[in-house]
Amino acid sequence: MPDRTARCTELLLIRHAPVDDGTRLHGRDDVAAALPGATAIAEVLRVIGPVDRVVSSPALRCRQTAEALFPDRPTTVDPRLWEQDFGAWEGMPLGDLPDIGPLNREDLARHVPPGGESFAALCARAAPALTELGGAGGRVAVIAHAGIIRAALALAIGSVAAGLAFEIAPLSLTEIRCFGGEHRAIRQVNRPTHS
Numbered sequence: 001m002p003d004r005t006a007r008c009t010e011l012l013l014i015r016h017a018p019v020d021d022g023t024r025l026h027g028r029d030d031v032a033a034a035l036p037g038a039t040a041i042a043e044v045l046r047v048i049g050p051v052d053r054v055v056s057s058p059a060l061r062c063r064q065t066a067e068a069l070f071p072d073r074p075t076t077v078d079p080r081l082w083e084q085d086f087g088a089w090e091g092m093p094l095g096d097l098p099d100i101g102p103l104n105r106e107d108l109a110r111h112v113p114p115g116g117e118s119f120a121a122l123c124a125r126a127a128p129a130l131t132e133l134g135g136a137g138g139r140v141a142v143i144a145h146a147g148i149i150r151a152a153l154a155l156a157i158g159s160v161a162a163g164l165a166f167e168i169a170p171l172s173l174t175e176i177r178c179f180g181g182e183h184r185a186i187r188q189v190n191r192p193t194h195s
Contacts (some may be wrong), residue, residue, distance in 0.1 A: 013174040027086040033061040043194035052138030057081035080129040083145035085117025105161035135176030156184035
């Protein structure tokens with residue numbers, strides 16, 4: 001049971017806006033975001049509410065999304081929040097990705113694309129950043145990737161493989177409440193933020 005007297009942090013995990021070319025696999029590819037108009041941005045902000053701090057992946061699509069959502073707030077860029085490195089598969093058309101066969105979630109989490117990293121490695125890389133942010137206090141907006149948001153959910157659940165069960169749409173909101181950085185409660189997952 002979490003200690004409710006411990007410092008509480010609301011991690012507001014926001015996936016970046018869609019990319020200009022959503023027909024290809026983009027992990028470490030630094031592609032631009034296709035940002036929605038001002039009306040959609042206002043809807044997103046209404047759903048998110050006020051924030052105390054903004055943190056972003058270094059990826060251009062994340063920084064552009066953070067700037068569009070929070071133009072008057074400084075954004076901290078954390079390199080540990082990069083998306084999974086898909087190695088030789090980066091930039092490949094989605095229909096051309098190799099068939100790796102039937103894998104259960106545990107095996108899929110450990111699978112390493114040629115020259116890339118596994119989802120389990122992404123979780124290990126991101127966990128220190130997510131734990132630090134979870135202990136920061138206040139409402140922290142984290143603009144990142146589907147893989148990082150799944151890693152945060154895996155950390156909350158206590159199972160790397162279980163993190164792969166979640167769908168994370170562009171500009172969706174996933175909220176995790178953290179007590180003292182260690183105890184986590186998932187409040188909502190993949191909430192649409194605009195119509």
